[in-house]
Amino acid sequence: MVIVMAAGATASDIQAIVSVVQSAGGEAFVSRGVSRIIIGLVGDVDRFATLNLVGMRGVANVTRISAKFKLVSREHHSQRSSVRVGEVSIGPDTVTLIAGPCAVETPEQTLLAARMAQAAGATLLRGGAFKPRTSPYAFQGLGERGLRILAEVREETGLPIVTEVVGAHDVDMVASYADMLQVGTRNMQNFPLLQAVGSAGKPVMLKRGMNATIEEWLMAAEYIAQRGNLDIVLCERGIRTFETATRNTLDISAVPVAQRLSHLPVVVDPSHSGGRRDLVLPLSRAAIVAGADGLIVDVHPDPDIALCDGPQALVAEDLHVLARTLEDLAGFMGRRLSTQRELLAG
């Protein structure tokens, strides 16, 4: 921690800070400049943070230096992690394709979408039973009935399920069906939910809040990790900017930046980023070569009648192009496409 003193700070202001820091068990080193004085603190930063140093007389600003997140930080864990969902791996050696319908609507639509996804190389099935929607008049998902449909489709296809949970009170119920719990963009700072999924014993996909900094995203992951669950996959899905040509602005830089700061895998959602089918393929390619550990894409057997986000869902032909592309680019990046039974085979 570094304290910069204001222009008019007095000797007694400085002494007061030194005393407060010492009484909190720390040490304070004073450096005097021509027009400014800075004080470097050594000791328990979390304890210093409770001292409200910034409010003391003569203080211009206080900068915290040590990392704000510890468990998910790469600082003390330099090797990048893999997360297993069923027998599927998400991590630095593979490119994992997660695909499925934005919303579970019927058993038939879900199974068709899952077959499409599987034919194209997807090894995990995404599908929403609880849909957080901006308007209360929009389709809100089938709820637990949707989860039962997903479980049946898993039986048929063998694809593990990734599905969203929207409230702490639902975590146990959703976890009884799901292989991986998804926390959506609107819930990235729903802290009771983060704590609940941290205790649920299932891997978690944490979407970045549409207005969250990368640091806040990693702090949200830290909430999950703190409850003992380090099986966390970060998902970049676009941030909100002034640009209106796309639904959100995919922050492609967030992939390498998050991977440098954290050991957790990072996947990209090209469907929600752009909100347009014609952007899914270019954004998917970009994501893989930026270093993403996987993709999560919307597919639908008939997007024209989709109850949710039809305009961005891929159809079968698109998916085959995507699959071939991913295979090529995974190779280029020194990775392989993740397979459904890789752990058994391995």
Next chain:
Amino acid sequence: MVIVMAAGATASDIQAIVSVVQSAGGEAFVSRGVSRIIIGLVGDVDRFATLNLVGMRGVANVTRISAKFKLVSREHHSQRSSVRVGEVSIGPDTVTLIAGPCAVETPEQTLLAARMAQAAGATLLRGGAFKPRTSPYAFQGLGERGLRILAEVREETGLPIVTEVVGAHDVDMVASYADMLQVGTRNMQNFPLLQAVGSAGKPVMLKRGMNATIEEWLMAAEYIAQRGNLDIVLCERGIRTFETATRNTLDISAVPVAQRLSHLPVVVDPSHSGGRRDLVLPLSRAAIVAGADGLIVDVHPDPDIALCDGPQALVAEDLHVLARTLEDLAGFMGRRLSTQRELLAG
């Protein structure tokens, strides 16, 4: 609803849309321009919204015209509403001051802050027992113990309590102590929470999401209203922009804009907007003359040792200046300061 056709749209593309709309019980009016064709739809817009018209061949874009929110809209409810919390009114005739500590820390600190608030004309006591914090290593609030402290302070002072609830599962418990439930900025789109507070039988203060448009904010209010609760007060608390000199950017225009779109009262939080004590007074003045129905401000008997947001908390002297200012500006706006017993007196 208006459909604009793409440049190359064919007669059969148009006929297909007309047929789909008619089969949904609506009517479609086709207007042909030199280079474009537009189709106006009449009928059940919510049903049209399920047709995925934007995905049909030849469609360039689809614009929804009728309001997306109904219950909270001013379109069919032109008179502005008042909301009562205990015996205190928030609405178009008054300026209501809500004040208290950001976080409940101890019975003494809370009572002192409440006395400060009351002496300065506040008629509602704010105070957080559940604190959503970006870092899992920051103080998270006292939980139910904090609510009991608030209830005791209400006994002492007579001030009704406004306090935050952070999860749907906690709503009944928090409602058993609180006079008004606050939904915080990070939870503006926590839909299970919105629905739960909509059913809780207590008035609600809905803070704007730090990245939410005004339309999304009103849609979130519509979620609460849909469960039968129209006692909603909107709270503007700053949005996230590229500017870093302030914690958030107070969107002062949101006050008149939201009041034109909705009949609900709108209050402003000048403390969290700026994140700086020196901005609370100018932003408070600006809020009142922009038409805000009240203010919610952080106060603390000793901000230097506050566990949360000390740098923005007002101290006693500030509060007296604020109180005199509000009285003058309320008069200027043709309002009166709300009083603690106004309903009894009235």
Next chain:
Amino acid sequence: MVIVMAAGATASDIQAIVSVVQSAGGEAFVSRGVSRIIIGLVGDVDRFATLNLVGMRGVANVTRISAKFKLVSREHHSQRSSVRVGEVSIGPDTVTLIAGPCAVETPEQTLLAARMAQAAGATLLRGGAFKPRTSPYAFQGLGERGLRILAEVREETGLPIVTEVVGAHDVDMVASYADMLQVGTRNMQNFPLLQAVGSAGKPVMLKRGMNATIEEWLMAAEYIAQRGNLDIVLCERGIRTFETATRNTLDISAVPVAQRLSHLPVVVDPSHSGGRRDLVLPLSRAAIVAGADGLIVDVHPDPDIALCDGPQALVAEDLHVLARTLEDLAGFMGRRLSTQRELLAG
């Protein structure tokens, strides 16, 4: 300047920095923490800035402490400044109303608008002869012919003229007509233009860039000041955010923040901020009580046929309401409305 060293920095990394700083005539003070080392520099910060310290081995980050702007800073000039335009003052004692048409269209329209402005208490006439427009197909202004119209209207009314200049090559010509040169939002970082108006011998109104931080705005003012011209008035006119209900988001906090950092006067443009006539009055009130030293508003005798920004122009009735409001709120703020002949009278 403070250097924070990375976790693995070695003794020789540190020694290298100390040597580089010393060879640049500075001193470096090393403070060692448990997990980090910081180095405080004393000396010529501008020279340090050329050393690329951040690129040296072992450096995590470098923070500059001393102010980036000097001439416009309040740090060494604690009294707030007034700027005179003709006989009119803009500064801490007054509220100055600047009004006029967005664009000069005809002599009649300009004179009518000026009479409207004057009747309502405006003491400076704004009007654009050079209009920077997003589309090359939109009306671009009358150019020098517009300036001649403005000069004639000044003859008739006695109102000094504020008008925009859009290129360095035009500064002398525009300055030969104008009493105050306006630099628009799109040109806030047009550095040759800033330097040219800095040498033109006329006061300058510097609009904030719609995406500029307050710090960048003050740096742009510093460019003008560096050429010897300190008669600069800052104008907050809204920033670009994700909100679409308003044309821009008025950053009301920028008024007190800029006034704390700089001694220059700050005025607000409520017309371009909101882009809506119905917001001009509430935003004007907010601006004055936030401490603005004046307002600049669009007026038009017949907005329905305005060639530019008609939807935000005030008409005569609005202006009278605005004028009475300003008088009341100026008094509330301990100021008086600026008058056209105040300097003669004073």
Next chain:
Amino acid sequence: MVIVMAAGATASDIQAIVSVVQSAGGEAFVSRGVSRIIIGLVGDVDRFATLNLVGMRGVANVTRISAKFKLVSREHHSQRSSVRVGEVSIGPDTVTLIAGPCAVETPEQTLLAARMAQAAGATLLRGGAFKPRTSPYAFQGLGERGLRILAEVREETGLPIVTEVVGAHDVDMVASYADMLQVGTRNMQNFPLLQAVGSAGKPVMLKRGMNATIEEWLMAAEYIAQRGNLDIVLCERGIRTFETATRNTLDISAVPVAQRLSHLPVVVDPSHSGGRRDLVLPLSRAAIVAGADGLIVDVHPDPDIALCDGPQALVAEDLHVLARTLEDLAGFMGRRLSTQRELLAG
């Protein structure tokens, strides 16, 4: 153009609009819905735009349908264009690498950087002689002396020169040295400059404003095109958002979006987007597979002593990795790396 009428619009309001449109030589088609009336206009949209329809009684909003840009639009020019700079092509068949120092500092540094660039496959040399800098105390470039250095280095290496021009008055002088004129992010809406480069007879690289929408960017290109110059290359260089981990946020989606809307080539600047050397390579890969027609990157023989943007400049080793990568990914995208003498050879 489509006009949506407000809820209470009367028959005479509608008739007034129909009359105004007809008197402007257009036709108006009225469609009546249950709660709304819409009017579709056919005729000269630019003329309609001068009618201020949005200000007429009873109008809720007006939407313009036909494209706002014509000359640079892909609507009437479906084949993507190539732009030639000297003998080098930028367009849909190639990937063109533009590299060089951010700022020209000395003849030696510039020649070394050019040699580095050339060895790595760059076919155009970038280098700034006029540097727009946020602070007036930062290095502002060598001016015309820098241009002479660039011309000498072109003599030595055969690399055509891309260099920035910052004012309309300088265009002829800069064009007398440069092979391609660059308009920087801060000048994207410097309309006199756009018009001047439109008349200068040299190809132009137009950087996106850091806060500009894609539509505004294309409108800025239209300003250049309107003066008769269609040799325009668009350059995405990152936009300003709330994220602070990167200098700007590279809007990777802007590449395919701009290419769908316009026939002009689009290149990406990965150096200024991220502002960090470690992001240049991943962002470069992402740009190519998103469909970019080229890259423009900062290189420096010794970034530690660079006078401008050293932290983002590539050094020799980086450049070789980049070159190999581009070759592979160009092939993957069905393109070839552009060569220095391709037009002679072809």
